Amino acid sequence: MNNQPRNNVREQDAKIRATNFNEVSLGFDEKTAMAEAERCLACVKPKCVEGCPVGVNIPKFISYIKAGDLEGAVAAIKENSNLPAVCGRVCPQESQCEARCVRAKLGGPVAIGALERFVADYGLTHAVKTPAITKCGKKAAIIGSGPSGLTCAADLAMAGFDVTVFEAFHKAGGVLVYGIPEFRLPKSLVQAEIDKLSELGVQIKLNTVVGKTIMLDELLGDYDAVFIGTGAGLPMFMNIKGESLNGVYSANEYLTRVNLMKAYQKDSATPIQVGNNVVVVGAGNVAMDAARTALRFGAQNVSLVYRRSREEMPARREEIRHAEEEGVVLQLLTNPLEILGDKAVSGIKCIRMELGEPDESGRRKPVEIQGSEFVIDCDQVIMALGTSPNPLLKRSCERLEVNKKGTIVIDEATHETSISNVYAGGDAVTGAATVILAMGAGKAAAKAILEKLNVH
Ligand code: FAD
Numbered sequence: 001m002n003n004q005p006r007n008n009v010r011e012q013d014a015k016i017r018a019t020n021f022n023e024v025s026l027g028f029d030e031k032t033a034m035a036e037a038e039r040c041l042a043c044v045k046p047k048c049v050e051g052c053p054v055g056v057n058i059p060k061f062i063s064y065i066k067a068g069d070l071e072g073a074v075a076a077i078k079e080n081s082n083l084p085a086v087c088g089r090v091c092p093q094e095s096q097c098e099a100r101c102v103r104a105k106l107g108g109p110v111a112i113g114a115l116e117r118f119v120a121d122y123g124l125t126h127a128v129k130t131p132a133i134t135k136c137g138k139k140a141a142i143i144g145s146g147p148s149g150l151t152c153a154a155d156l157a158m159a160g161f162d163v164t165v166f167e168a169f170h171k172a173g174g175v176l177v178y179g180i181p182e183f184r185l186p187k188s189l190v191q192a193e194i195d196k197l198s199e200l201g202v203q204i205k206l207n208t209v210v211g212k213t214i215m216l217d218e219l220l221g222d223y224d225a226v227f228i229g230t231g232a233g234l235p236m237f238m239n240i241k242g243e244s245l246n247g248v249y250s251a252n253e254y255l256t257r258v259n260l261m262k263a264y265q266k267d268s269a270t271p272i273q274v275g276n277n278v279v280v281v282g283a284g285n286v287a288m289d290a291a292r293t294a295l296r297f298g299a300q301n302v303s304l305v306y307r308r309s310r311e312e313m314p315a316r317r318e319e320i321r322h323a324e325e326e327g328v329v330l331q332l333l334t335n336p337l338e339i340l341g342d343k344a345v346s347g348i349k350c351i352r353m354e355l356g357e358p359d360e361s362g363r364r365k366p367v368e369i370q371g372s373e374f375v376i377d378c379d380q381v382i383m384a385l386g387t388s389p390n391p392l393l394k395r396s397c398e399r400l401e402v403n404k405k406g407t408i409v410i411d412e413a414t415h416e417t418s419i420s421n422v423y424a425g426g427d428a429v430t431g432a433a434t435v436i437l438a439m440g441a442g443k444a445a446a447k448a449i450l451e452k453l454n455v456h
């Protein structure tokens with residue numbers, strides 16, 4: 001057996017990358033990818049595949065890398081995933097496929113994510129054959145062009161459907177373009193993967209808000225099936241004093257202005273206030289992205305305030321490491337009480353916390369330490385506390401059942417909503433989750449649509 005330890009990916013130096021928007025991780029070069037592929041044991045019952053929500057045949061694509069057939073490797077991944085360049089970069093592999101890899105105790109799990117990225121990037125820069133499609137005479141409408149919608153669109157297009165995606169924004173990709181920053185996921189790559197969908201015949205109608213520009217009932221009149229993948233883009237706030245002061249942003253607004261509206265370019269029509277001392281509230285991937293973006297804008301001090309401890313931080317470990325290396329200071333076991341200032345932010349009053357008994361989520365509940373209040377001086381506060389689905393679609397179509405959190409209710413077995421032939425998946429159903437879970441939901445809904453409409 002190959003006893004080599006796991007190969008590390010190359011990264012931009014922390015000091016340099018904190019000043020630019022270029023990609024942090026540089027991925028594997030060919031030699032390292034080959035060496036890493038050789039570490040895979042090609043298990044007969046591969047545990048890694050069980051950990052992948054879209055079921056990518058991992059040993060199969062890795063075997064093609066070993067054989068030097070990168071086109072074959074691309075085709076093997078594409079059997080199950082239409083966004084491999086995205087997944088290879090942002091999927092939490094450490095808690096999914098790699099968490100189950102049998103090599104974990106033998107020099108570390110195979111670097112499946114980095115290998116996927118290596119293969120996907122090859123596929124985007126080399127002509128790879130598009131599979132032949134036989135039309136089935138059915139039409140599907142997809143609402144939202146995030147990973148759930150794009151995956152559902154790809155699977156239905158491959159099955160011969162005429163597919164139209166309706167997207168509210170002027171660019172397709174959902175959170176992949178407006179949320180996750182350029183330095184983690186270059187937008188040109190997202191666009192290149194979306195272009196591959198167009199090659200399958202998928203039409204994308206931008207600037208079209210379903211529930212405003214066009215109604216759900218109109219789509220039902222024109223299409224055999226509708227999939228709702230509208231995500232969870234409505235930011236939450238703490239409802240504490242001072243949240244309406246100048247200089248307070250939701251992470252959603254902040255990142256959308258930067259990523260989608262290119263606020264970092266000098267001639268941007270939607271500039272952004274550049275903070276010098278920035279406090280980000282939250283500890284998920286969104287909080288890390290906001291904090292690291294603020295640093296790249298030139299903030300002198302960026303602190304991240306989180307009421308629990310490091311162990312409970314929901315962000316990927318790699319994102320936390322990257323943020324700290326770049327200079328983000330973690331204020332753990334700390335909770336904001338009030339944002340201070342007259343018209344604009346001048347500070348944030350916080351209190352120290354300690355962990356008590358587990359709450360309903362199973363995590364130990366943070367409890368205030370009386371008398372431990374303190375102030376962090378700052379001129380910008382970014383709230384990254386989670387998001388919920390936008391209520392627009394529900395308001396425009398009362399028959400669409402949602403639960404008290406505003407997420408769309410679906411039948412777990414059929415993936416259908418309360419409206420016949422209308423399916424839903426991704427963050428709009430689960431609340432804010434991950435790219436790969438959204439893709440898995442889009443895939444499951446496409447399968448259910450094919451079964452219901454008897455398309456094989
Ligand atoms: P979305 O990606 O939200 O897409 C929904 C789309 O629907 C949007 O384009 C929206 O404009 C459109 N839409 C909404 N309403 C309408 C309407 N009425 N009509 C037409 N279009 C509409 N996940 C990871 O796995 N790894 C990460 O590292 C990671 N980092 C993240 C960082 C940030 C900043 C954020 C915000 C999220 C991150 N996530 C990450 C989560 C992940 O991006 C989401 O779980 C995923 O994008 C959800 O996909 P979706 O298809 O359900 O919805």
Ligand code: SF4
Pocket residue numbers: 039040041042043046047048049058059100101102103110112
């Ligand atoms: Fe290869 Fe690990 Fe998957 Fe086995 S579990 S097939 S070693 S990647």
